Amino acid sequence: MNAPPLFLPAASEVEEAFRAALLDSDMPVPAGLSDGAGQPAGRRYAVYRNNVAVALGEALESGFPAVAGLLGPQNFRMVAGIYLRRHPPTSPVMPLYGAGFAAFLETAEALARWPYLGDVARLEYALRQAYHAADAEPLSPEALTSLATGDLPRTRLRLAPALQVVRSPYPVIDIRNRALGLGQSIGTRGQCALVTRPEFDPVADPLPQADAALLDRLMAGDTLGAALEETGTDPTPLLSLLIARRALTGLETTQ
């Protein structure tokens, strides 16, 4: 295999200018570009500017459809336009794009009227990551029933790679669902979303506070016994939900 060369010819001035002006419409069209017949490129350069902004903006819109729904198309395009200029993707793998969008929405002063937008974006990003997460074989019901009751306290859970938890002081699942036309009612209390992927389509379930605290301990590596002692929560509803969502992939009983 050839070693990559240490030095490649540097970009020419026109190439540097081409790049610099792409995301900055205040900059003039770079010199040295033409229509192929001696006239300056003008609007032809704007095609590339437009293509880049549209391609990145559409990636954000398809990645954050509920945020787009809540803001409306015009507002969203404006917000996305600022974000993509400040934070263009750092990888060609577009399903990863937008990891910082939630934090950006929360710090944008103009969006202070929508304080929940950040958490909605966080939930949408978690769902998107779950869609692409590694496959995992769920634990068979037999494996669970064959576990001796006496062993349960000494048992740790193995969870599917798609599983994520998104906590919000806002009813984030309800807000997302209504923005996407998937539901109408919006509760008054904050929601903790359990994101899982039963087969191919991710799901967000609201987790009661107590179950969320229990799951926290279990995800941190506590045995069921230790987590129970810490939280005093009956693990049955949480375990049932994890099994129903095919998110429980293994049990590990310590001696």
Add this chain to the structure above:
Amino acid sequence: MLDRRQMQALPAAPGVGYKAQHYTALAADPGCVGWLEIHAENYMGQGGRPLAQLRALRERFPISVHGVGLSIGGPDRLDADHLARLRDLCHWLDPQSFSEHLAWSTHDGAYLNDLLPLPYTDATLARVCDHVDEVQAVLGRRMLLENPSSYLAFDESTWDEVGFLAEISRRTGCGLLLDVNNVFVSAVNLRLDPRAYIEGFALEKVGEIHLGGHDEDADDHGAPLLIDSHGRPVADPVWALLDLTLARGGPKPVLIEWDTDVPDWPVLEAEAARAARALDRIASGVPS
């Protein structure tokens, strides 16, 4: 029956750019479609539906992996992580072809999600050849490099595109992907003769042909400006250029690209069928 998995190369048949919404229709009846092309970057997750579909499709169809994110034409070093992802994808999928673009998309670590143009100079030639060498070394396979669609020209260019691509192929041993729609778009936009472009092209190096739709716009002076949108049927003059390409270069794998406003399967299959008829005419020696 033909075992498509055993094919070493793409067949000289129509293929389509694969879209997840066509999965069921395609599995039921692919019609005249003999192979599929995927965008590499959409299949770099760890699991889930995209990879499950791809695993199933590769059992039935020869697959072409088409990268859009390597930035082969750019001044930066190639992204080693991205190259490793491509290597891993090509390793498990074992596609019949891998191709990328004579374009750049990443600069100073920012990925711009578009195929951007480069000047054709001795300096950029050396850079592109180094990048192609590196890709072929890491992937352990020959790649195809695609001609871009252009909306403007760089005054500093000293090579024409046809000569530039032929020289890259000569120096690196890579094959070429001839996008006939891009030829037409660039020719109209830069006032070149598309037939001369194809007649001068190193057709013996071409491992695949692309066709797609374009939109019509105008520049500041009212001159036609065609936009490579992949959002509509292939235009008639582009079909005529396909006939010319096949007549001179012989039968090749021909891909229909339709990436925006993606139609229902029968519409896409009908475009592929038109490509099949063009290939049949060449095979039977009927002049077009």
